[in-house]
Amino acid sequence: MVTLDEAVIARLSTKGERFEVLVHPELALRVKQGEKVDFEQLVAVEQVFKDARKGEKASVEQAMRVLGVQSLEEVVYRIIRKGEIQLTTEQRRRMQEQRRRQVVNYIARHAINPQTGAPHPPQRIEKALEEARVNIDIHRSAEAQVPEVVKAIRRILPLKFEERRMAVKIPWRYASKAQGVVMKYGKPDKEEWLKDGSWVFAITLPAGAMEEMLRKLEAVTKGEVEVRRLE
DSSP: OOOOOTTEEEEEEEEEEEEEEEOHHHHHHHHHHTOOOHHHHHHHSSEEEETTTTTOOOOHHHHHHHTTTTHHHHHHHHHHHEEEOOOHHHHHHHHHHHHHHHHHHHHHHHOOTTTTTSSOOOOHHHHHHHHHHOOOOSSSSSHHHHHHHHHHHHHTTTEEEOOEEEEEEEEEHHHHHHHHHHHHTTOEEEEOTTOOOOOOOOEEEEHHHHHHHHHHHHHHHTOOOOEEEEE
């Protein structure tokens, strides 16, 4: 449960009534974007207010009746989705930085430089965003903003989105650690264990993520990983 100090007010005025709830700022934005989150983590107090700052409570039953829902949880979700979230300047700045990093990381993991076949480092993508003066919207998910961000920075940074399919062989002595690395990126669609204990698998990933995973496998296996590209 979010603390009262961290919580923000979500407010909805409708049918001559005003309802407010105290909620986690980042989780509330995810709810507004259509996500389902843990209700206990979302709310600071399980209470509806007429004026949260003054501590003036509203009847939950009245809120359910006015909003046409059947539970306190539904009341909170309706207020967030249909109303407005009161963020402080610092919260907005922090959340915008977080969303910007999410956009940058998404592009770094999914795209490559078509001139070299390698992914762009996040720092290079960040610099392109600054040069193109791209504005990131905290009210929209990172993935939803990627197409317009890519359009804005393509004149600065060559980008190509593609998936790659690889066959990988890991020596037996590194297999356990290698599995931990691979599962962070995706699940192999084919795999087998050879008689010598080696782990062999095939996996399809976005090009940037594939390059990142293979670099980590190189480190884990001390360069003994074997890789073959599949068409």
